[in-house]
Amino acid sequence: MRYCPSPYRYQRRRTREIHLGDPQQGGVVIGGEHPVVVQSMITADTMDTEACVRETLALVEAGCQVVRITAPTVKDAANLRNIVAELRARGCRVPVVADIHFKPEAAMEAVKWVECVRVNPGNFADSKKFVVKEYTDEQYAAELARVEAKFTPLVLECKRLGRALRIGTNHGSLSDRILNRYGDSPLGMVESALEFARICRKHDFHNFKFSMKASNPKVAIQCYRLLAARLAEEGEDWNYPLHLGVTEAGDGEDGRIKSAIGIGSLLCDGLGDTIRVSLTEDAIHEIPVCRAILDCVPALTRPDLEVPTDAFPFAPFEYERRPSVEVDLKTGLQCGGDQPIRVIVPRSAWDTLLPRIPARADVRPEGVYEELGAVEVDPRQGFDLPDDSCLVTVRDLPDLPALAAFRLLAWRLRQMGRRNPILLKDCLQVPQPPLDAQTALLRSSIVLGGLLADGIGDAILVRNESDPQKALQLAFNILQAAGCRSFKTEYVACPSCGRTLFNLQTVTARIKARTSHLKGVKIAVMGCIVNGPGEMADADFGYVGGAPGKVNLYVGKKPVKFNIQEEEAVDRLIDLIREHGKWTDPEPAPPAEPRQPAPPSCSVSSAG
Structure with missing residues (x-):
């Protein structure tokens, strides 16, 4: 098919x-x-x-x-x-x-x-x-x-x-x-x-x-x-x-x-x-x-792209991560195989970010693009690789859409019987002038997220976003949204409609304020029961409108607490998370650095 x-x-x-x-x-x-x-x-x-x-x-x-x-x-x-x-x-x-x-x-x-x-x-x-x-x-x-x-x-x-x-x-x-x-x-x-x-x-x-x-x-x-x-x-x-x-x-x-x-x-x-x-x-x-x-x-996309095949390099109707060997990159980073999909940054971003990021931070760059020793190829043409132990990526080719390019690379490697890990790029030419923030976010998400959903990719590099900190955060957020890595709490929250039994935006913000530190926990916030239990099937906990002013709480798709007053429902949700061993106290914020006294200023007055 x-x-x-x-x-x-x-x-x-x-x-x-x-x-x-x-x-x-x-x-x-x-x-x-x-x-x-x-x-x-x-x-x-x-x-x-x-x-x-x-x-x-x-x-x-x-x-x-x-x-x-x-x-x-x-x-x-x-x-x-x-x-x-x-x-x-x-x-x-x-x-x-x-x-x-x-x-x-x-x-x-x-x-x-x-x-x-x-x-x-x-x-x-x-x-x-x-x-x-x-x-x-x-x-x-x-x-x-x-x-x-x-x-x-x-x-x-x-x-x-x-x-x-x-x-x-x-x-x-x-x-x-x-x-x-x-x-x-x-x-x-x-x-x-x-x-x-x-x-x-x-x-x-x-x-x-x-x-x-x-x-x-x-x-x-x-x-x-x-x-x-x-x-x-x-x-x-x-x-x-x-x-x-x-x-x-x-x-x-x-x-x-x-x-x-x-x-x-x-x-x-x-x-x-x-x-x-x-x-x-x-x-x-x-x-x-x-x-x-x-x-x-x-x-x-390009409708006139000349390619050597129209064969699919992935299973289109079910998710299967492309098999690759685990390799040690030049920076000592393990990539491919069963390793998490890695986040790579350019050298300039690494130098900018590393001094600012705490040692235990979940969101941190994991490799420098220029130091990975990645083999860069044009997937439209045949190429040779020494073995499976090198990282492969697509050369910067402005006339080649990234989504098609990396699919074609996966096809080439399959034809060659190779299991080299692949480094994905969100673009094959750094945008000049820089893209606005929304366009950068959407383009990177479509390309990287689409390829990850195909099962292609062992490391990712975001270049559409020019700000190093935003690009790093975007890379991790794409991995989380694509179901590839979990570094923070995930929320399934429906849009409001006339069936909704509470203010979804307010309640979602309140729940996030209390639970956003729970790494790896998935919480669903649903305004009514229409899609509630099933859409929450892979969530750990659910907060669902049951009646006007009343909330039902779920573990997975099973309701466990009924008709809780909305005023106390968030507290009861926290209790439920504790009962199931998923709660950890948030780490205290680091002490603020003492403010240096401002230097004396001199004022200039004008008479009029």
């Missing part, structure tokens, strides 16, 4: 067009030859019409082309009529997507008023109670027939009214039926979505798109690749558009890095027709990040 024609030469996946509303009346066309569409989701209570309208208008002003609004109940879905009417009265024609979980009857109400309905196959007329059950083929077919009976009315109504559907699976909310047959896996996500697609096609309804979201960028990448490959196997007319996103990415630099790895690397492979960056921030901040990620793609 192939998810794209070539992992080296850019070619956008050809898809059919779908319509969200009438393009002549402000609607949006997704897919085909149309540019990738940017969308987001408001956070206001769906019953607060004015707040929803105000937030939607602000998103549209920022450049958002599609706006999603949650509809958790039939009552909320009915109020979409008022929201859309008020938007149209104010001259705003942006397509609105109703976000539906659990309640088919809410979908049937929402479809009357909005241009698109998003359904999650994992909890739309299905269940996820994490119950272990073996389904016979007959039982499985009976359950699927029950789901079809619940879903078909919505399909027929969408067809009658000219609406669109988004079939949106989430890694954290697969049904028990899917989990017990396929496991919590990319295959399970894809099969769950295809079941719903087959129901649509059975009724000759084709105005739909897919999404495959996960909070782990590597999982998201694998899911979208597998879906694209499976659709290609199904036939040419299965070329439905893809909505890309990494869900629960978090906030700040970490949220942007995770989003860039998952969304950006897929875009560079030609996948994706609409995107959303999910940040635990005000939704308006998502739009510039979406635009910036899209702007990175032409700079990181």
Whole structure:
């Protein structure tokens, strides 16, 4: 199976067009030859019409082309009529997507008023109670027939009214039926979505798109690749558009890095027709990040690149680190094999950073680029290596995109039967003039994070960011986001929406202030139960909204404390971390150096 024609030469996946509303009346066309569409989701209570309208208008002003609004109940879905009417009265024609979980009857109400309905196959007329059950083929077919009976009315109504559907699976909310047959896996996500697609096609309804979201960028990448490959196997007319996103990415630099790895690397492979960056921030901040990620793609790809092969040098649908031998570099550093992926800096950065960094700091450079003795090659051509015991990297070749170059290097080494460790660079020409901070962060994350998700790389070098300290921090943050090294606490935090039962930004900041010293601990902060337990499956602890003003605490995906008052919930979370032996007291801050008295100053007065 192939998810794209070539992992080296850019070619956008050809898809059919779908319509969200009438393009002549402000609607949006997704897919085909149309540019990738940017969308987001408001956070206001769906019953607060004015707040929803105000937030939607602000998103549209920022450049958002599609706006999603949650509809958790039939009552909320009915109020979409008022929201859309008020938007149209104010001259705003942006397509609105109703976000539906659990309640088919809410979908049937929402479809009357909005241009698109998003359904999650994992909890739309299905269940996820994490119950272990073996389904016979007959039982499985009976359950699927029950789901079809619940879903078909919505399909027929969408067809009658000219609406669109988004079939949106989430890694954290697969049904028990899917989990017990396929496991919590990319295959399970894809099969769950295809079941719903087959129901649509059975009724000759084709105005739909897919999404495959996960909070782990590597999982998201694998899911979208597998879906694209499976659709290609199904036939040419299965070329439905893809909505890309990494869900629960978090906030700040970490949220942007995770989003860039998952969304950006897929875009560079030609996948994706609409995107959303999910940040635990005000939704308006998502739009510039979406635009910036899209702007990175032409700079990181080439459709006319001449390469000797189109073979994949990695397993595209499951993560497997490329096998390499462990070598001792000239600086005494071990690299490759089972060693952690190392962080390398140029000599100038090493000299600048080392005097400032405490000896026990987790974030510190581990090697000097100029002193590694790395063999630099052009992977488009054949080359010789003495043996497997030298580090290999790509020469600085301005006409060669780094993402394609290092994939091609991995292919060359495989053809040669070599297991040399690879040093990744985020660019093959140091940018001049220097890039702005956001562009540097996104480009480095797409290239390095994408390659690490492919399983390629034993050491990394960040050069897009010109500030040595920021470049060093970015390198470690990319390794953490890609799941390659853990040097700090990791947070899975969902973006807010109308279902959220507490202020996500405030609570997340409060939890971070208390727990950010817990190296290697993963904490999930979820506003409600919709994606909570499943999306937190690989988190150590979870803080989940259970009811207004009440919080449930989880260990992994198992709830252990219920209906805790929000005012004391963070303290109880700390207690839970202590109970499970994951707590350490933060190290005291080093004493401040005594301030030197300021020299006397002389003043100059002027008379006027």
